[in-house]
Every structure is written in structure tokens, then in C-alpha cells.
Amino acid sequence: MTQVRVSRKERRKQQATFGKQRYEGSYHQFLDTAGRKTDIDTLLAGVIASGGDLTTLVSDMHRRIYAEGIAEAGYGRRLFAPTLNDIRSLPAAILDAKEELPPLDLVPTDRGALEAFLRGLMMRNSADNNIDVIVGGWAGKLAPKTAFDLHIHALVTLQDSDQELYTALVGGRFGLVIRRLRNLTRNDPTSMPKLRNLLVTQALIWCAHDVQMVGARLTKAPSFGHLVPGSSQSIAPERALNRMRARRTALETALDLYFGSGDWRLGEIACVPSAVNLPLTKHADPLIRMIAKRIRKHPDMLEHSGERLDLPRLMQYVAGRLREDDALMARTATPQTRAAGARVFATEWYGLPPLAALAVAIRRLMQAEQQLPVMVDALIAGKVLATPLAPYEHCQQYHGYASRLEGLLAFYREAIFDYAGGKPDASSRPWKATKASLDFLTERRSRELNDHHGNATASNQSLYLLDVIPEHRFAIG
Numbered sequence: 001m002t003q004v005r006v007s008r009k010e011r012r013k014q015q016a017t018f019g020k021q022r023y024e025g026s027y028h029q030f031l032d033t034a035g036r037k038t039d040i041d042t043l044l045a046g047v048i049a050s051g052g053d054l055t056t057l058v059s060d061m062h063r064r065i066y067a068e069g070i071a072e073a074g075y076g077r078r079l080f081a082p083t084l085n086d087i088r089s090l091p092a093a094i095l096d097a098k099e100e101l102p103p104l105d106l107v108p109t110d111r112g113a114l115e116a117f118l119r120g121l122m123m124r125n126s127a128d129n130n131i132d133v134i135v136g137g138w139a140g141k142l143a144p145k146t147a148f149d150l151h152i153h154a155l156v157t158l159q160d161s162d163q164e165l166y167t168a169l170v171g172g173r174f175g176l177v178i179r180r181l182r183n184l185t186r187n188d189p190t191s192m193p194k195l196r197n198l199l200v201t202q203a204l205i206w207c208a209h210d211v212q213m214v215g216a217r218l219t220k221a222p223s224f225g226h227l228v229p230g231s232s233q234s235i236a237p238e239r240a241l242n243r244m245r246a247r248r249t250a251l252e253t254a255l256d257l258y259f260g261s262g263d264w265r266l267g268e269i270a271c272v273p274s275a276v277n278l279p280l281t282k283h284a285d286p287l288i289r290m291i292a293k294r295i296r297k298h299p300d301m302l303e304h305s306g307e308r309l310d311l312p313r314l315m316q317y318v319a320g321r322l323r324e325d326d327a328l329m330a331r332t333a334t335p336q337t338r339a340a341g342a343r344v345f346a347t348e349w350y351g352l353p354p355l356a357a358l359a360v361a362i363r364r365l366m367q368a369e370q371q372l373p374v375m376v377d378a379l380i381a382g383k384v385l386a387t388p389l390a391p392y393e394h395c396q397q398y399h400g401y402a403s404r405l406e407g408l409l410a411f412y413r414e415a416i417f418d419y420a421g422g423k424p425d426a427s428s429r430p431w432k433a434t435k436a437s438l439d440f441l442t443e444r445r446s447r448e449l450n451d452h453h454g455n456a457t458a459s460n461q462s463l464y465l466l467d468v469i470p471e472h473r474f475a476i477g
Helices: 008-022 027-034 040-049 054-066 072-079 092-096 111-122 130-135 144-161 163-170 174-187 189-218 223-227 237-259 286-297 311-323 327-331 345-350 354-380 401-417 430-444 459-466 470-474
Strands: none
Touching: 072 092, 092 189, 111 130, 111 144, 111 163, 111 189, 130 144, 130 401, 144 163, 144 189, 163 174, 163 189, 174 189, 174 354, 174 470, 189 354, 189 401, 189 459, 189 470, 237 311, 345 459, 354 401, 354 430, 354 459, 354 470, 401 430, 430 459
């Protein structure tokens, strides 16, 4: 088959036509077609298509990166899909949605599907030791596999007599179960312990699900990495921030020229008309030069819905944004060094290396194994929870705690981080991870019931994201 070679002139013509098409249409049409791209042309087109509304532009791009375009209403169906084999494949937004529960139609109705569902809650892989390691925390004197099989049998028996209660129990909607237990306490106390034990066990399985969510989230790169011009791949925070610092310097230079001085840093000032064209010298930042060159070459790109882009308003907005006392913007003003800033997601958000952040979740899982029976009994008695789990007290841990922590840490490190031995780097040394996680929990101790509804930068928000959250499920249903 003979291929027709397109001339360079024709190729440029095609590219120009394609470029013009990219800038036509509504802002949301642009975003739908641009997807994850964040090269200079795409960013420029987004600014123009949004009429200079950078807040909306960045917010929408972030949403498409953070959630990969999946609507929040679809999180549960993706997270609990029977066909999901690797939870790490899900976007970061779903992995941060720790309170998500399965749609009722995804709650299994036959024994085989029930076993697969419960195994998936604890760990979505086919490792033979999943049951031994995780179930060992609540199996008591029974062998873990025996305890797991007995739990499944009890659930199937419950389904035969009470489908509604079964669905609530398996699906994590424990509020209904608590109300039934209170009723049994008054009217049929002899049958209450069996359902109470089922609830404790199922709540612990859901806590293991929380740990799996934490681990999978730790494998994700920082979400703002894609928003850096010139990068279509996720990158480490340090590299992203270094690029953002360079862009900030370029913007400050452009604003100095536009406003005629650096007084814009102190407050809003009038622009200097003679400087409207922005820096076009060879010394200007490449991003500024390329944007200015494209605008100069295609002035029609400044048209949007028949109106010209309000450049003064845009420049005032950028100046105001740089003046804000914002944590992310403030970090872009810090010196550019290899040591400044975090290199991995966990360090950026929690101040911990990945394995240490995972160790926090594991410690809280182990704490739940000890405290959930007491928590359930208190709820049955009508008491109100003061905190989700009691403050972490290392001195109160039980005999054998250290060996279980070591075993769980090794299990999750291999299952989630794909660590199969060899020489560990500094962030994967278990003793360093366990010490860092202990320091973290000693400092924060516990969290309030509504911490996750507050400021995203609040100190206990990080603990919520690393914690197990049984209290949420006790309040649902």
C-alpha cells in the first residue's frame, strides 16, 4: 500500500485548522476535548475559552484529573464493582471518598459473591495470606480461615431470615443494625449476642477496607502535578513546585511591566497602558513568550462569545491571587532547592513517607480490633460517641502488639507497594516507618467526629484521611 506523504506546508495548514477548531465552542466543550492535557496551547485556550476565569479553569481541570471525569454519584459503583481487580487503578478522588458505600444492588446475594465481596473489602488481590493476616486480628482462638468461613455462614443464615438486616450489615449501613440490637436487648436478650458479634466482625472488615483505601491513595502522585505547564504526566511535588516557582517568577516580572512597578504586591493599583503587550524580549520566561507570540499571531483568539478578553481584569486577578495568603501559592514563593518541598504525595500531605503513613492506618486498625466491641456495646446501650476511636496511647497496647504491627506492615507493603524484598530505601525501612507513625499519632492522639467536614488544611484532616472510620457507618442506615 502506497502512503501519500503530506508536505510540510500542508501539515502546517492542517495544524492551523485544528488549532482554530480547538479554540472554538464553549468552555466546557473545550475541557471535554482537551482532557488531561496541560501544555501551553491548552492552558492558553482554556484561559481564553473561560473568558479569563482562571478559578473555574483550574478548578475544572483539577476535577478532571483528581476524579478522571467520574461524577461523584458514580464513586460507589466504581469502588465496589465486582470486576475491579486492583483498587490502585481508581482515581485519587474515589480513594479519598472514605465514606462511600456500595449501591444496594451491588450488595451480594449468594454465598460465592458474598465471600468475594468480603475478601475484596479487605484486599483486592489474590494473595493467599489475605485471610491469615487480616482475619487473624479478630479470629480469636479459631484459625483465621475457619473464623472467616463461620462469619460468612452466619451472614447467609441471617439473609434467609431477614434480607433487610443482611443488606444493611454487609453494605456498611450499621445504624439499622444498632437499632435492631437495642430492640433485641429489650425484647429478646438471648439472641442479641449473636447479631452483636456479627456487627463487630463486619465493622472490622470495613476498617480493613479503610486501610486498603489509604494504601491505594498513597500510590497516587499529587493531583496538582498535571496542572504544571508542559507536563502531561503526574510528577513529584518537588518537581511540580519548582516549575510553579519558575512560573510565579515569570508572572511577577510580567506584572511589574504591566503595572509599571512592583506596587501591585501591596494592593490593587491601576495598570500602565504602555506596558499592555507584556514582555516579548528574549529574556522573558518561555511560557510568557509563547503565549504572547501566539496572541500576537492570532489576535482573534482573544475573542470569546463576541467579546474581547478583559485583559486588565485578568491581570488584576492574577496579581490578587499572588497576594493571597494561600498555602500552595506561598510555597511557590519559597527558594528553589532540591531539599525544599516534598518528593512524594504522603510527605506532601501528611509529613510522612508512604510506609509511615500506611503504618498510621495499620496502628488504628489494630486499635479498632481492641476497641470496637466496647464501642458497639456503648452504642447498643444508647450512649453517644465522644470520639471515633479513643486517643492513641502506645503505653496501653497489648502483649504481642509489636509482632502484629510488623506482620501487617510487611503484608500491606508487599500487597500495595509491590515490595517483594531486596534492599529497602530509607522510606521503606519498617523501624523508621513505625517510629514516624507513632510520633504522628502521639502528637495528634485522636480526632473529632466532624474533622473531615472542616478546613482541608486543618491538622486533623490528615489523621482523618489516614484513619479508620467506623463511626460513619454506625450513623448510616
